[in-house]
Amino acid sequence: MIDRETVQNVARLARLGLSEEEIETFKNQLSGILGHIQILQEADVSGVSPIAHTSRLTNITREDISQPSYPPEVLLANAPDQEDNCLKVNAVLEEA
Amino acid sequence: MTELYTLSIHEAGELLRQRKISSVELTQAHLDRIRAVEPKVKAFTLVTDDLAMQQAREADQRLASGENLHPLTGIPIAIKDLICTKNITTTAGSRMLENFKPPYDAAVMVRLHAAGIVMVGKTNMDEFAMGSSTEHSAFFPTRNPWDLERTPGGSSGGSAAAVAAGMAMGSYGSDTGGSIRQPGSLCNVVGLKPTYGRISRFGLIAFGSSLDQIGPFARNARDTAILLQAIAGHDPRDATSSPQPVQDYSTALTGTIKGLRIGVPEEYWVEGTQPAVVTVVRQAIEHLREMGAEISPVSLPHTKYGVAAYYIIAPAEASVNLARYDGVKYGYSYRDTSEMWEAMEKTREFGFGAEVKRRIMLGTYALSAGYYDAYYIRAQKIRALIAQDFEKAFERFDILVSPACPTVAFKLGEISDPYQMYLQDVFTIPANLAGICGVSIPGGFSDGLPIGLQLLGNIFREDRILCAADAFEQATDYHKQWPGNL
Numbered sequence: 001m002i003d004r005e006t007v008q009n010v011a012r013l014a015r016l017g018l019s020e021e022e023i024e025t026f027k028n029q030l031s032g033i034l035g036h037i038q039i040l041q042e043a044d045v046s047g048v049s050p051i052a053h054t055s056r057l058t059n060i061t062r063e064d065i066s067q068p069s070y071p072p073e074v075l076l077a078n079a080p081d082q083e084d085n086c087l088k089v090n091a092v093l094e095e096a
Numbered sequence: 097m098t099e100l101y102t103l104s105i106h107e108a109g110e111l112l113r114q115r116k117i118s119s120v121e122l123t124q125a126h127l128d129r130i131r132a133v134e135p136k137v138k139a140f141t142l143v144t145d146d147l148a149m150q151q152a153r154e155a156d157q158r159l160a161s162g163e164n165l166h167p168l169t170g171i172p173i174a175i176k177d178l179i180c181t182k183n184i185t186t187t188a189g190s191r192m193l194e195n196f197k198p199p200y201d202a203a204v205m206v207r208l209h210a211a212g213i214v215m216v217g218k219t220n221m222d223e224f225a226m227g228s229s230t231e232h233s234a235f236f237p238t239r240n241p242w243d244l245e246r247t248p249g250g251s252s253g254g255s256a257a258a259v260a261a262g263m264a265m266g267s268y269g270s271d272t273g274g275s276i277r278q279p280g281s282l283c284n285v286v287g288l289k290p291t292y293g294r295i296s297r298f299g300l301i302a303f304g305s306s307l308d309q310i311g312p313f314a315r316n317a318r319d320t321a322i323l324l325q326a327i328a329g330h331d332p333r334d335a336t337s338s339p340q341p342v343q344d345y346s347t348a349l350t351g352t353i354k355g356l357r358i359g360v361p362e363e364y365w366v367e368g369t370q371p372a373v374v375t376v377v378r379q380a381i382e383h384l385r386e387m388g389a390e391i392s393p394v395s396l397p398h399t400k401y402g403v404a405a406y407y408i409i410a411p412a413e414a415s416v417n418l419a420r421y422d423g424v425k426y427g428y429s430y431r432d433t434s435e436m437w438e439a440m441e442k443t444r445e446f447g448f449g450a451e452v453k454r455r456i457m458l459g460t461y462a463l464s465a466g467y468y469d470a471y472y473i474r475a476q477k478i479r480a481l482i483a484q485d486f487e488k489a490f491e492r493f494d495i496l497v498s499p500a501c502p503t504v505a506f507k508l509g510e511i512s513d514p515y516q517m518y519l520q521d522v523f524t525i526p527a528n529l530a531g532i533c534g535v536s537i538p539g540g541f542s543d544g545l546p547i548g549l550q551l552l553g554n555i556f557r558e559d560r561i562l563c564a565a566d567a568f569e570q571a572t573d574y575h576k577q578w579p580g581n582l
Contacts, residue, residue, distance in 0.1 A: 017445030050476030054531025
């Protein structure tokens with residue numbers, strides 16, 4: 001049901017690296033799980049509106065007032081790499 | 097003399113306020129208990145002994161002053177490692193967050209610190225709360241205090257085991273599809289999942305945001321009421337937290353369930369449920385009838401779609417929530433490349449364990465073009481039908497009763513097929529999908545292994561399920577049993 005190519009495609013969408021072994025395992029396991037989930041297709045859902053949550057609340061708003069936040073060094077304390085109070089990352093845009 | 101770790105929270109609270117014991121003594125008794133049994137149970141990812149003793153001394157000063165006292169002042173409590181604790185490592189059971197120290201406290205921690213709890217440690221769990229056995233912890237599995245060869249359930253297995261083994265008087269976990277109630281059932285403790293929106297999720301590391309709720313574990317209903325009260329209420333930092341006023345849960349414990357209308361869902365007696373579970377739960381229901389409750393069958397016709405709908409919705413939400421772990425801002429980061437996408441993919445490949453990857457894959461698949469309507473939208477429609485089933489049932493009934501879990505505690509390694517593990521939550525998932533509250537309480541034993549009874553209540557009717565739980569305890573002694581071979 002799920003082939004190798006689908007596994008690789010979904011992994012790329014999720015930016016999830018997978019080993020060769022994992023690709024094979026997930027191909028079988030996801031096929032198995034989706035096989036069980038096929039039961040959803042049996043249900044009569046005609047005329048039913050989908051719900052995304054059950055909080056029974058809508059449009060929670062607040063005044064747009066600035067609140068005290070954290071100093072950069074506190075927020076950067078867990079950063080893998082930093083420089084001048086900024087997160088340091090690999091180049092996103094390469095020079096032409 | 098009674099060992100201090102065997103006291104209940106309400107008993108110990110009395111003794112603390114009467115100054116017959118000190119929080120330092122009580123905390124020391126729990127740290128001693130941790131030293132004695134934790135090597136066998138392995139319920140904690142971190143024991144915070146120094147912090148605990150410091151908080152105990154502060155609690156004793158507060159108790160001496162007699163001012164600003166709370167039922168939890170000076171009480172040793174354990175916290176699931178999914179709940180952010182300021183400057184204290186919060187791993188979510190994952191390599192990804194192995195060294196993560198949150199810059200802030202979760203909303204529940206702010207309330208608990210204001211109450212004056214003593215935090216004894218952070219508890220082990222399935223990675224990012226995905227699992228039913230703690231075997232998906234990136235660090236080690238927790239063992240069931242009732243049988244060390246078996247799992248305590250999960251994902252909040254460490255929190256359940258810590259309370260069952262007397263290493264904490266109460267604890268907090270989180271429940272997305274049964275992660276409080278199932279380990280409660282397997283460890284013979286009370287585990288309550290509140291109504292969606294009753295507890296702030298601010299600072300709870302997100303798994304399935306429309307399903308997650310923090311809730312308490314304790315060894316009896318009265319303690320559970322105290323632990324729930326301490327964290328319940330509106331929080332502007334969580335837009336899904338409800339402004340609905342909070343009931344007084346302790347005064348709801350009247351001790352009687354005479355005339356309480358209890359529905360028994362017909363669809364909750366499915367193939368695959370162990371005969372011992374059926375026998376024990378049927379007996380417990382008869383017991384409730386003898387106590388004066390009116391018991392009738394009720395149909396929740398869409399129950400059979402619950403697990404399938406959940407395993408679309410929860411992984412879909414998880415795949416989005418876990419997109420933040422990219423190795424840039426915090427957490428594990430793969431550094432051996434200068435290529436941006438490769439760094440991100442390897443970070444996630446090495447930072448996440450197998451079950452987390454499985455769910456990210458499942459969720460991404462269900463949300464991807466071509467499958468969105470067939471899976472995700474369809475699952476959301478079924479979610480609406482399941483919620484309607486409960487709405488109708490609660491027009492006729494005050495609470496519903498069922499098994500909490502189809503099995504007793506299973507052996508470590510016994511369930512290797514992912515979908516078989518997912519079926520552990522067959523009786524607990526519908527409550528998360530519908531947003532109602534539920535509690536698992538000690539309901540009996542089979543061959544020395546605990547079996548939980550699940551009580552489901554309508555939205556914001558935690559008072560009713562706690563009242564029934566308390567009444568059942570007064571007529572039984574299952575909750576007073578301690579694991580023998582620790």
